[in-house]
Amino acid sequence: xxxxxxxxxxxxxxxxxxxxxxxxxxxxxxxxxxxxxxxxxxxxxxxxxxxxxxxxxxxxxxxxxxxxxxxxxxxxxxxxxxxxxxxxxxxxxxxxxxxxxxxxxxxxxxxxxxxxxxxxxxxxxxxxxxxxxxxxxxxxxxxxxxxxxxxxxxxxxxxxxxxxxxxxxxxxxxxxxxxxxxxxxxxxxxxxxxxxxxxxxxxxxxxxxxxxxxxxxxxxxxxxxxxxxxxxxxxxxxxxxxxxxxxxxxxxxxxxxxxxxxxxxxxxxxxxxxxxxxxxxxxxxxxxxxxxx
Numbered sequence: 001x002x003x004x005x006x007x008x009x010x011x012x013x014x015x016x017x018x019x020x021x022x023x024x025x026x027x028x029x030x031x032x033x034x035x036x037x038x039x040x041x042x043x044x045x046x047x048x049x050x051x052x053x054x055x056x057x058x059x060x061x062x063x064x065x066x067x068x069x070x071x072x073x074x075x076x077x078x079x080x081x082x083x084x085x086x087x088x089x090x091x092x093x094x095x096x097x098x099x100x101x102x103x104x105x106x107x108x109x110x111x112x113x114x115x116x117x118x119x120x121x122x123x124x125x126x127x128x129x130x131x132x133x134x135x136x137x138x139x140x141x142x143x144x145x146x147x148x149x150x151x152x153x154x155x156x157x158x159x160x161x162x163x164x165x166x167x168x169x170x171x172x173x174x175x176x177x178x179x180x181x182x183x184x185x186x187x188x189x190x191x192x193x194x195x196x197x198x199x200x201x202x203x204x205x206x207x208x209x210x211x212x213x214x215x216x217x218x219x220x221x222x223x224x225x226x227x228x229x230x231x232x233x234x235x236x237x238x239x240x241x242x243x244x245x246x247x248x249x250x251x252x253x254x255x256x257x258x259x260x261x262x263x264x265x266x267x268x269x270x271x272x273x274x275x276x277x278x279x280x281x282x283x284x285x286x287x288x289x290x291x292x293x
Contacts, residue, residue: 009059009089010216011233014224018188019196021223022059023180023216024237026052029091030166031174032239036278039098041172043078045110047095048166049144050083052179054093055237058085061127069124072147074139076117077102084276089237092276110168116142121151145179152183159184161200167207176207180219192227199225241277248272248281253291264288 009024030048033039039047050070058068064087072081079096105111119139126132135155139147145164152160164179182200184193199222203209209219221229252260252272263270264285272281 007055007237008216009056009235009237010220010231011059011235012220012229012231014220014227014229015188015192016228017230018185018192019224019227020183020185021180021220021229022056022182023178023219023223024052024056025176025178025210025216026055026237027174027177027210029055029237029239030177033093034172034174036239037094037098039095040101041168042102042110042112042115043095043098043100044168044172044174045166046078046112046115046144047081047083047093047098048174048177049112049164049179050081051091051093051239052164052166052177053144053148053162053181054083054085055089055091056179056181057123058087058091059089059235059237061087061125063087063127065128067126069122069126071122071124072116072119072139072144073122074116074119074142076115076119076142078115078117080119081116082275089235090240090242091237092239092241094275112144113142116144118142121147123151123155148181161196163200163203163206165206165208167205167211176210178206178210178216178219180206180216180223182223195225195227196223199223241274241279243274243277243279245281248274249283249287249291252283252288257292260288260291264292 007026007028012021034044054070066087068085070083077100081095083093085091102111102114121137123135124132137151140150145162148162152158161182167176169175269284
């Protein structure tokens with residue numbers, strides 16, 4: 001993969017803080033996910049869109065240890081998608097069936113909606129309380145951006161517009177990926193809202209926009225169509241997995257004495273694989289016995 005600039009997120013406000021705007025370029029994230037999971041083109045597009053959204057939504061969290069999980073539970077051939085992100089905008093994810101192949105849809109594009117099918121979107125925020133916040137909505141299209149727009153309106157009562165895109169080259173590697181989230185504050189004037197709605201109608205593809213050499217900052221100014229924009233922050237985002245041998249060992253310790261005893265009796269070393277990054281961790285029966293001690 002050719003070396004490109006780092007992926008990054010821009011956070012901004014517009015129209016005297018009446019609008020919150022996030023834009024991201026996520027090409028490296030999605031390409032890394034594709035190479036780790038060896039995803040088919042339609043699975044790359046589906047996972048890439050959810051990873052792109054996850055990076056922006058993760059960056060909205062306040063606490064250093066906050067974790068966001070986006071989960072699509074669905075009846076389509078892809079079988080489901082899971083993405084997690086933290087407040088540093090480190091993001092990771094996987095699809096249940098990465099090899100799924102589907103013909104193009106009637107527009108000649110990758111049929112993400114057909115791969116996902118009917119189902120539910122879960123948004124789980126673990127912010128250190130006793131119970132994580134869990135919002136759930138039905139999928140309205142399976143295109144992911146529209147499903148998140150619907151989630152924000154119904155679960156969080158925040159009128160929003162979400163745009164996500166993944167463009168593959170002829171080798172099925174990721175050429176462009178990115179997205180935006182616009183959130184409307186309760187005091188936004190009708191004139192401001194209709195101006196943004198008008199500019200949204202003129203953006204048919206985030207990836208086409210980036211293909212022309214535009215940046216997330218350019219995308220925000222374009223979406224705001226002449227409204228006064230304040231760029232608040234620019235932050236790097238990346239595909240990163242925080243698994244380690246120690247964390248996996250601690251997780252095994254949590255499965256319970258009876259199950260560990262069974263593993264010891266089998267006399268074989270066990271291997272645990274990380275679904276997010278593909279790392280393999282092996283543990284001997286001696287190490288498992290040490291847990292019982």
